[in-house]
Amino acid sequence: xxxxxxxxxxxxxxxxxxxxxxxxxxxxxxxxxxxxxxxxxxxxxxxxxxxxxxxxxxxxxxxxxxxxxxxxxxxxxxxxxxxxxxxxxxxxxxxxxxxxxxxxxxxxxxxxxxxxxxxxxxxxxxxxxxxxxxxxxxxxxxxxxxxxxxxxxxxxxxxxxxxxxxxxxxxxxxxxxxxxxxxxxxxxxxxxxxxxxxxxxxxxxxxxxxxxxxxxxxxxxxxxxxxxxxxxxxxxxxxxxxxxxxxxxxxxxxxxxxxxxxxxxxxxxxxxxxxxxxxxxxxxxxxxxxxxxxxxxxxxxxxxxxxxxxxxxxxxxxxx
Numbered sequence: 001x002x003x004x005x006x007x008x009x010x011x012x013x014x015x016x017x018x019x020x021x022x023x024x025x026x027x028x029x030x031x032x033x034x035x036x037x038x039x040x041x042x043x044x045x046x047x048x049x050x051x052x053x054x055x056x057x058x059x060x061x062x063x064x065x066x067x068x069x070x071x072x073x074x075x076x077x078x079x080x081x082x083x084x085x086x087x088x089x090x091x092x093x094x095x096x097x098x099x100x101x102x103x104x105x106x107x108x109x110x111x112x113x114x115x116x117x118x119x120x121x122x123x124x125x126x127x128x129x130x131x132x133x134x135x136x137x138x139x140x141x142x143x144x145x146x147x148x149x150x151x152x153x154x155x156x157x158x159x160x161x162x163x164x165x166x167x168x169x170x171x172x173x174x175x176x177x178x179x180x181x182x183x184x185x186x187x188x189x190x191x192x193x194x195x196x197x198x199x200x201x202x203x204x205x206x207x208x209x210x211x212x213x214x215x216x217x218x219x220x221x222x223x224x225x226x227x228x229x230x231x232x233x234x235x236x237x238x239x240x241x242x243x244x245x246x247x248x249x250x251x252x253x254x255x256x257x258x259x260x261x262x263x264x265x266x267x268x269x270x271x272x273x274x275x276x277x278x279x280x281x282x283x284x285x286x287x288x289x290x291x292x293x294x295x296x297x298x299x300x301x302x303x304x305x306x307x308x309x310x311x312x313x314x315x316x317x318x319x320x
Contacts, residue, residue: 005061008269011050014043051268056250057241059218060226062270063158063197069275071098071113071156074196077279078286079104079111085142087134091171094135095126096163099142104154105287110146112139112207113156113196130163133176136206140180143187152190152290155207160225162203177206184209185305188298192289194264194282195219195251196271211305212289213259215251216278217266221259222249259312262289 018039021032054062062068075082079102087093099112114131117123139155146153162173184191193210199221215221226244230237248254251263264285267274296304 004065004067005058007050007054007058007061011043011046014039014046018043047268054218055241056220056244056247057226059250060198060220060244062218063220065270065272066118067272068197069271069278070118071115071158071196073275074156074279074282075102075111075113077275078283079109080106082111086138088137088141090137091134094132094138096129096131096159097135097139099139101151104152104283104290107152107290109152109154110142111154111156112142114159114203114207116158127163129159130161131159131203131206132163132168133171133173136162136173136176136180139207140176140183143180143184147187147189150189152192152293153187153210154286155191155193155210157193157195157199157204157207157221158197159200159203160198161200162206174202177202180206181209185309186302188301190290190293190296190301191305192286192293194286195221195260196282198225200225209305209309211293211301211308212261214262214264214285214289215254215260216264216271216282217251218270219251220249221251221254222247257312 018036021036021039024030024032069077075098082100082102084098084100096115097112098115099110102109102111114129115126116129117126123129143153145151162168162177164173191210192212192214193208195204195208195213195215197216197219198204199208199215199219201223204221224232226240226247226249227237229243229247230239233239233243248257251260254260255263262285264281266281267277271278293301293304
């Protein structure tokens with residue numbers, strides 16, 4: 001269903017016209033076959049124009065769609081035999097992080113992801129997908145268990161950022177994120193990270209130290225949201241679309257910079273337009289990269305991860 005986002009409005013209006021014409025023809029027994037075919041052709045052309053030239057701001061609108069698949073959606077459709085685990089064994093069970101044991105094409109893995117809510121009640125329970133430190137400690141516990149039993153680790157990243165409130169800081173938010181970075185770098189099992197929507201700052205990085213980092217086609221990954229950058233730089237949120245273009249935060253930009261390793265294609269209009277197709281694309285990408293990583297020894301996996309992140313930001317200067 002299109003039309004929920006501002007830039008999709010022309011498509012929604014044309015689709016409504018086609019549906020109305022089809023219904024009127026059925027009700028009145030008129031033949032509008034030629035006219036409907038003409039409008040369908042026009043719709044396909046308009047669809048290519050709209051979705052083939054998305055701005056960064058429009059991509060952000062797509063990934064923020066409340067109907068976009070969440071980590072639990074991917075866990076249910078990409079994996080089988082999922083057993084959810086709970087708690088950090090220190091403070092509590094943060095519902096903004098979900099994870100547990102599962103199978104990918106029959107292979108046992110540990111899967112962990114950020115989890116946003118579907119409605120107001122769910123969002124409040126999951127803190128709008130912004131984890132507290134106990135969420136990251138829960139994720140670390142699952143990863144340590146996976147490393148112990150030699151299971152590959154797969155993380156699904158979709159977070160605006162870690163929760164910045166006083167309670168999170170009191171319980172050691174920065175330390176929990178930093179510990180995850182250090183520990184993920186040391187594990188001797190394959191780690192694949194997938195940015196499915198928003199990848200925001202340290203809240204994303206705490207699940208993002210992988211041998212392979214993938215992004216969905218319209219996903220974004222940045223140290224700060226364009227809205228946050230606009231508030232800091234210009235004290236004006238209306239500047240966000242302009243800054244979004246300048247920040248180079250799309251999958252295509254980051255693939256070019258070598259920050260990520262692969263882009264997972266999305267259906268036209270985004271993952272929410274065809275969740276089944278999107279799940280199959282994610283499964284295929286995960287399995288392809290996992291088979292490559294399984295050929296490596298634990299030491300090779302650690303070295304591969306080290307080299308990958310040490311290379312980020314490296315540049316050369318030209319001296320005439």
